[in-house]
Each structure stands twice: as structure tokens, then as C-alpha cells.
Amino acid sequence: MRMTTSSSVGAGLVVLVATVCLLLPAATRAQLQVGFYNTSCPNAEALVRQAVAAAFANNSGIAAGLIRLHFHDCFVRGCDASVLLSVNPGGGKTEREAPPNNPSLRGFEVPAGRRDGNVSKEGDALKNLPGPNNTATGLIDGFAAKNLTAEEMVVLSGSHTIGRSHCDSFLFKNRERLANGTISPAYQALLEALCPPTTNQFTPNTTEIDLSTPTVLDNNYYKLLPLNLGLHFSDDQLIRNATTAPNVAAFAANETLWKEKFISAMIKMGRIEVNTGAQGEVRLNCSIVNAPSSSTGIEMLLPGTSDDRADEVATS
Numbered sequence: 061m062r063m064t065t066s067s068s069v070g071a072g073l074v075v076l077v078a079t080v081c082l083l084l085p086a087a088t089r090a091q092l093q094v095g096f097y098n099t100s101c102p103n104a105e106a107l108v109r110q111a112v113a114a115a116f117a118n119n120s121g122i123a124a125g126l127i128r129l130h131f132h133d134c135f136v137r138g139c140d141a142s143v144l145l146s147v148n149p150g151g152g153k154t155e156r157e158a159p160p161n162n163p164s165l166r167g168f169e170v171p172a173g174r175r176d177g178n179v180s181k182e183g184d185a186l187k188n189l190p191g192p193n194n195t196a197t198g199l200i201d202g203f204a205a206k207n208l209t210a211e212e213m214v215v216l217s218g219s220h221t222i223g224r225s226h227c228d229s230f231l232f233k234n235r236e237r238l239a240n241g242t243i244s245p246a247y248q249a250l251l252e253a254l255c256p257p258t259t260n261q262f263t264p265n266t267t268e269i270d271l272s273t274p275t276v277l278d279n280n281y282y283k284l285l286p287l288n289l290g291l292h293f294s295d296d297q298l299i300r301n302a303t304t305a306p307n308v309a310a311f312a313a314n315e316t317l318w319k320e321k322f323i324s325a326m327i328k329m330g331r332i333e334v335n336t337g338a339q340g341e342v343r344l345n346c347s348i349v350n351a352p353s354s355s356t357g358i359e360m361l362l363p364g365t366s367d368d369r370a371d372e373v374a375t376s
């Protein structure tokens with residue numbers, strides 16, 4: 061559902077981020093640095109924090125959207141904001157049009173980042189993003205390809221302590237789980253009641269991923285898994301695998317441990333294949349690559365997609 065207030069927040073954010081971008085120096089350094097903007101734009105981080113807080117006040121679901129947006133950007137051509145592009149300069153569909161992102165990814169109104177890439181292909185998203193029907197081995201391999209360990213995969217999956225999921229992401233695979241006893245029958249009955257028989261990629265119905273505390277960043281996600289209350293097959297897989305099951309148990313028992321590891325893993329994920337120095341560009345419009353002669357002109361356009369999913373379809 062789009063709301064006027066959100067659209068104006070979105071517009072404000074685009075202007076804000078574009079302004080921040082413009083204040084940046086022509087980057088010549090080739091490493092990511094803490095304090096990179098200290099001299100060129102000392103308020104950059106405070107401005108971004110303020111913009112995120114405003115978006116969160118308007119729709120708390122944006123927190124989950126942004127965490128996932130970061131993940132889906134970093135796993136496809138690195139953390140280069142390629143997921144924000146609404147047009148593939150080479151022709152064909154973009155990353156954001158790929159089924160793992162469309163229509164479920166949200167938060168396009170709050171971009172931030174490093175130097176931006178100028179390629180965005182649906183096929184890259186399909187190849188690089190893990191899916192909810194992946195086995196534990198598939199998940200481990202997918203994260204290893206991004207230099208993330210099996211433990212870090214389990215740590216980052218803990219993001220599923222907040223946010224929502226569409227019927228198509230869990231309904232059919234969970235019928236297999238019901239048959240082999242790896243999902244609570246009562247839980248599956250609830251999900252069957254939520255999802256129409258005609259469920260497909262574009263069915264809008266969603267449910268909380270963490271049934272117990274869906275808006276709190278806590279370790280309940282891990283506690284639900286041994287109770288057969290993991291929503292996705294991929295979540296459930298974490299307790300069915302000898303490598304990852306001990307991690308789940310450790311994080312279920314110790315929330316502080318999980319939070320410490322979550323911070324480190326998010327930072328590590330944010331360094332995947334980044335563009336630094338003179339690589340890529342600083343986009344003037346977050347959803348479109350710069351025109352060849354656009355070094356001076358600035359167009360303030362809204363990104364093509366806005367999703368103000370105000371957690372509107374609930375299971376209860």
C-alpha cells in the first residue's frame with residue numbers, strides 16, 4: 061500500500077542522499093574506511109541515520125526491508141547498489157525484477173552506500189541469491205562463494221527474527237515438511253488458512269517470519285526452529301544439518317553472543333566485492349546509472365518502485 065506520507069519521506073530521502081553524494085570528493089582511495097566522510101561531508105552518517113529513523117517512524121517494517129536489501133545487494137555483483145537500478149543499461153530485466161526480489165524486496169526509498177555499479181541483471185540475482193527451498197548444504201555453499209562461513213550464514217539468517225514473507229516462499233515446500241514431520245501441523249494449518257489455493261509469486265499475503273516476537277531483534281528465531289516453527293524450509297534446514305545445528309543451539313541459548321556475531325557478520329557482508337577508488341560511479345539518481353555527460357546536471361527523480369508494505373496482511 062502506498063501512502064502519501066511515505067512518498068514524501070521517500071522523496072526527501074532521495075534528495076538527501078543525492079545531496080550527500082554530491083558532497084563527496086572524487087574518491088581516489090582504494091579502501092573502505094571508517095570516517096571516510098569526516099572531512100568531505102561530516103554530517104553524512106548522521107543524515108543517513110536521521111533519514112532511516114524517519115522512515116522507521118513512518119513504517120517499522122522498513123527495518124526488515126533494509127536489512128534484506130543490503131543482503132540482496134551484496135550477494136549480487138557485490139555491495140554496489142546494483143539492486144536499486146530500475147533499468148538495465150544492457151537491456152533485459154534488472155536484479156530487482158528477478159523473482160527473489162520482485163515483489164518481495166522493499167526499502168528502495170532509503171539507499172546509501174559506496175561507489176555504485178552500473179550493471180543490474182536479473183540472471184545475476186537468480187544465480188547468486190539463496191532461496192527458501194535450498195538445503196543446508198546449498199546455503200553453506202552459497203555463502204562460502206561470498207567468503208562467508210557456515211556459522212556466519214546461521215548468524216545472518218537470524219535477521220529472520222523480524223520481517224515478513226509471502227505465501228509463495230513457504231506454502232508448497234511446507235506441505236512436504238508436514239508429510240515428513242518437520243513442521244508443526246498447527247502452524248502449517250495457520251499458513252494454509254492465510255494463503256489462497258491460487259498462490260503464486262505475486263500473491264500479496266504475507267506472514268511474520270518469527271511467529272513469537274516479529275518486530276523485536278532478538279534470538280527467538282533460533283528458539284522456534286527446534287519447535288518445528290521455522291517458517292521457510294531453509295530456516296528449518298539449519299537444525300537438520302550437523303554443521304549448523306550447534307550454531308542454532310548456541311544462539312538460542314545466548315542472545316548476546318548472537319548479537320555480537322551479527323554485528324561482525326553484517327559488516328563483513330557489507331564488504332563483499334565493493335567498488336572503491338575510481339571504480340563505478342556516484343549515482344545522481346539512485347535508481348538509474350548516470351548519463352555519460354551527467355557530471356554537472358542533477359535530476360531528482362523518485363526511484364521507480366516504492367513499497368510501503370505497512371505490515372498490512374497479518375495472520376492474526
Ligand code: HEM
Pocket residue numbers: 121123124125127128131164165166190191192193194199213216217219220222223224225226227229292294
Ligand atoms: C540463508 C539464506 C536465506 C534465505 C534462503 C532467505 C530467504 C528469505 C525469504 C524467502 C524471505 C521472504 C521473502 C518474501 O517472500 O517476502 C526472506 C525475508 C527476509 N530475509 Fe532472508 N533469507 C536468507 C538469508 C538472509 C540474510 C543473510 C539476511 C540479512 C542479513 C536476511 C534478511 C531477511 C529479512 C530482514 C527478511 C524480511 C524482509 C521484509 O520483511 O521485507 N535473510 N528471506
